[in-house]
Amino acid sequence: MKKIWLACALCAAFATPAPAQEVPTLSRFLANCSRDAIVCRLKLNDYIVAADTQKSICRPADQSAKSAASEMLSWLRSDDKHPASLRDGPFDDGLWAAASTLWPCAPAQPAAPVEPVAPAQPAAPVEPAAPAEPAAPADPAAPVGQ
Numbered sequence: 001m002k003k004i005w006l007a008c009a010l011c012a013a014f015a016t017p018a019p020a021q022e023v024p025t026l027s028r029f030l031a032n033c034s035r036d037a038i039v040c041r042l043k044l045n046d047y048i049v050a051a052d053t054q055k056s057i058c059r060p061a062d063q064s065a066k067s068a069a070s071e072m073l074s075w076l077r078s079d080d081k082h083p084a085s086l087r088d089g090p091f092d093d094g095l096w097a098a099a100s101t102l103w104p105c106a107p108a109q110p111a112a113p114v115e116p117v118a119p120a121q122p123a124a125p126v127e128p129a130a131p132a133e134p135a136a137p138a139d140p141a142a143p144v145g146q
Contacts, residue, residue, distance in 0.1 A: 026094035027087045030076060044069035047095050058105040072098045 024032070033040030045065045051057045052065075059068055075081055075098045082101075086094050 023090045023092070025088055026076065026091045029091035029094070030087075033073065040073065041066070041069045044072050044095070047092075048072065048099065051099050055105070057099045057103040059103040068103075071102060075102060 029040075045068075048057070048059065048065050048068050052059055063071075072095070076094055082094075082097055086097055
């Protein structure tokens, strides 16, 4: 039993946490796109479909996801359409910048100003009604219906 505990203690002592996976930069992503265009376009297509589904972008209904991926890749490769610092950042920031620039949704229209409502005027006090006169007792000798 002591050997099992010793083995577990040694494993725990020498265990090192796995290194966090590094998010590729946009530059690295684009370099990979040059090597494997099919995988690149699939990733872009998936990103566009997800953004459409979440209503994060407003792509024209007549534009296919495939043509949108091509347009997005062209935008990302064009240095004059985005800041140079974007290339050194995480690639998903670059994808968002491209998608939100190419297919922005119209800003929500501000609501019409609401006219202030005047406070209600307090009602005038109501005078209690005068007590009703007691009804005269019915004449038991009178015929019914008269």
